[in-house]
Amino acid sequence: MIATMPLLNVERLSKSFGTHRVLHSIDMSVKLGDVTCIVGPSGSGKSTLLRCLNYLEVPDSGVVFLDGNPVGMRWHGDTLRQMSFNELAIQRQRMGMVFQSFNLFPHKTALENIIEAPIIVQRRKKAEAIEEAVALLDKVGLSDRAHYYPKQLSGGQQQRVAIARSLAMRPAVMLFDEPTSALDPELVGEVLAVMRQLAEDGMTMVVVTHEMSFARDVADHLIFMDGGVIVEAGPPKEVLSNPQHARTKSFLARVL
């Protein structure tokens, strides 16, 4: 049973901002080790969906299950209770997130950004955290930038540090919210290369992206969203080369 249970399971998730309904009863699941790419036009709800997974946005209805446990709520006997922020924080350690705007801590160096949460949240020894951070910086190709502050790094370098910072918490799944959209075109490749490597290493990833070639080459599962619903989903090569739905066809015609 355990082996077939998806790592992440989303059931009937809905979210509105005011009167604007952003997500309409979304169902999806992510298996361990899978890379899921979510594509679609701006305003289709894909970022909101991603942010609902770790409760940065609180869904109006519907449930996200992580390892079979509901996110942001817990069973107390037969009563379902809302989680406190600190209980939620424990759940969030399992889900790393990479933002479009990097969100590195500007008052800390690259290395300090990476070791902050392992030391403060997971109470790991500093020497051990530094050792792991150095290895992670090496993995993202920035071992020579450990003591640089974020403002001294290029966008691509900042995003790679942000990826390393998330990985330092040893998450079960990595969420990427348009990780290359804020980058100059020549810097996109270095970030995608790190993400490709991560996928090859077997990391479970959910990626909201506009990079169609990345989605085609790396994803195991492609989701096309429009108007707050999943219009089409399946293996990326099928969806991209043989779209069934008219909205998918017209979107792909514009971006490919």
Place this chain on the structure above:
Amino acid sequence: MAHDKKPPASARPNIHETKPVPLRHPSWWIGGAALLIFVVMFIRLLVTNENLHWEVVAQYMFSAEILAGLGRTLLLTFIAMIIGLVIGVVLAIMRLSRNPVFQTASWVWIWFFRGVPPLVQLIFWYNLALLIPTVSIGVPFGPELWSASMNSLITPFSAAVLGLALTESAYAAEMIRAGIQAVNAGQTEAAATLGMTRSQTLRRIVLPQALKIVIPPIGNDTISMLKFTSLVSVLALPDLLYSAQMIYSRTYQTIPLLIVATIWYLVLSTILTLIEHYIEHRLNDGKSLELSLVLSSLFYSKFWAPRRTKVSA
């Protein structure tokens, strides 16, 4: 081509080998001349007016009584600022909390202490014994563990600290709240996704960035506080101003002693300004800098001049 047919009328120099004549600023010279006239007139007043009694100013400038008052003014400024800032941080966090009890309590506190003039507060605190003759600590409606008469607790100094620190706490709270709100929301989101609790996020991520933002207004407030301490002379607390007043009430040399106080206030506020600029630039660049550059930064226009290039050389 057109310019081949019509050569320049006069022997103009080659544009690549000559520099344009810099812009002239006649208004600067006119304004400067007017200002200079006022400065000369003012200096003439200072030198020729015998009522100033510069010899008396010199006599009292470093007198023990004045220096003791100066010490009290400084002590009062720093104690009031530190207590005010500590309470201010707590108030700001309460104000931004999602807990409605904290929000309301903080709002009422800020409303009250920002609304009551510090002079009124000083007098009020000093006369607190008329309202509450004794204070005691104990179990509410139960036994009393400790008690003291208000008259022994409220001295001029403690009344002054209370009045000044509580006023400052309300202003500091609003500044720090603005500082916290100026920190990008992405920072708290990033901290949340790393599994940090609210208090960890506040202590490690938000406050360090917010305090950096509020350093200039806090420096400004410290200088204000230095001047506000002169209000405590109504409590007969011998600060800088009241020490000067005590001397001139004996010697009737009112103006020279007020000048002594004025000079000391200016010296202190200049020193505080320098310290504030030093900290500000230190935080901005993280580099050590030369005193001469900090000094010159006091006079450079922050708006038109290229920002900070002079200081972070």
